[in-house]
Amino acid sequence: MSQFLNASDAARRLGISTKALRLYEQRGLLAPVRSDAGWRAYGPADLERAAEIVALRALGFSLAQVARLLKGDASGLEPALAGHEATLEARLREVVAALEGVRALRGDLARGGAPTASDLARTLVPTPGLHLAFELPWPWGGERFELRDIRPLTYITGPLGSGKTRLAMRIADELDGVFLGLDRAADRALQSKIELTVGLLIQDGATDTPALRALLTGLEASRPVVVDLVEQGLDRATQEAVIAHLRRRGRGAPPLFVMTRSSSILDLDALGPDEMVLFCPANHAPPFRVAPYPGTPGHEALASCLATPEVRARSEGVIAVRR
Incomplete structure (x- = not known):
């Protein structure tokens, strides 16, 4: 077993988390052997396969696409x-x-x-990208908030009652953008424009539902878009297909902000250079950017706010109210 590594050492060599390795195993992409004590052990073949998965994820492929590619299926x-x-x-x-x-x-x-x-x-010095500066709304105390070098895709998350929805709405106002609330509905006039995208997403495992079409037509705006809980009404496979699609929009597209608490949307092990995360703390301290690396400020609190679609479904519809 000298050529085999435990999960921590394997993850460190690959530059990912042990959570990512377990996810790859759950999806049938990896099958590490077990030691006599029941611990996972990763051999050279496992590490080579895992490195391929990591590289494909860095290119923006969803796990469903990765699975097909590893089987030799180049569709999509x-x-x-x-x-x-x-x-x-x-x-x-x-x-x-x-x-x-x-x-x-x-x-x-x-x-x-x-x-x-x-x-x-x-x-x-690189030319700074789009930036925002404004006074934070309630529940903050009017503190000055600045967001510099805005990336094409920004995630907004935080616990219930943290104010993330108000922050998202304010960002939409400041950018003269579009805010897609939870009551979004598909725009019939834009149905023909999204048919190709719907087909590609279905090929990637998504389910064609009114919720998916409402989201896609809302994203057709030529202005910046801010989406309230982008995972609303979407199953796990659809969420993964959607975020893989959004990650491929490129730097020429208008900025997109998505609120989420789903680990299928915000995969901390798959964030690329064109993505960033805004975290709203539970204690109503000002929102701040969190780097997707364990040990960085806010990373542990951020990770605790994310859950799988199955777990998130238990609290669907729950809102925080101020008495």
Whole structure:
């Protein structure tokens, strides 16, 4: 058993959590052997397979897509790769622009010129993305809130009564965006525009329901969209298919904010560079960004707010009220 690793060591080598390894096993993607004491043991073949899963997840594939790809089924691969290609092209344009700026500075130096500090800062520091600044609504005390370098996909979460819905609505107002509440309904005028997406999601394991169509038509807005509990009315497979689709939107799409408490939507082991998490604490301290790494500030509290769709279904419809 010298070539085998326990779950903690295997997860550390792969750069993921032990929870992710257990999830891969639950989905039939991994089958580690058991030691005489009943502990999971991961051999070279398990680690190679797990590394493939991690790489595919980093490309934005859902676990259902990963399962099909590992079986040699390439259906649904084209739109996923197209979305990843668009993201890479956007990053490439940023790198090319920075490279051209550095070359211009070197040219100035060769001609005897000296760049100023502001010239260097503009060239060497990435241009900040969209940012927000406003006073927080109730239940906060009007504290100043700033959100810089907004990513294409932002998750908003927190325990019941933490104020995350009010924060989401305020963000929608500040961005002149659209807020999709829980009472959303499908826009019949947009049905034809979402048929291709519905078909792709069904292929990825989703169930075609009014809730899914209401969500997709709401996302067709050309402005930033903020969604209240994006998982509302969607089963586990549909949630996983939807979030995999949303993660492939790319940097050119309007910012999207999704409220969630589902671990199938907010998978902390699968967050990419174009995603960020906003956490609203239970004690009504100001919301803050949480990095998806164990041990970072807020990570443990964030993880405790997330649950599987089956567990979340027990509290569906429960709201926090102020007496």
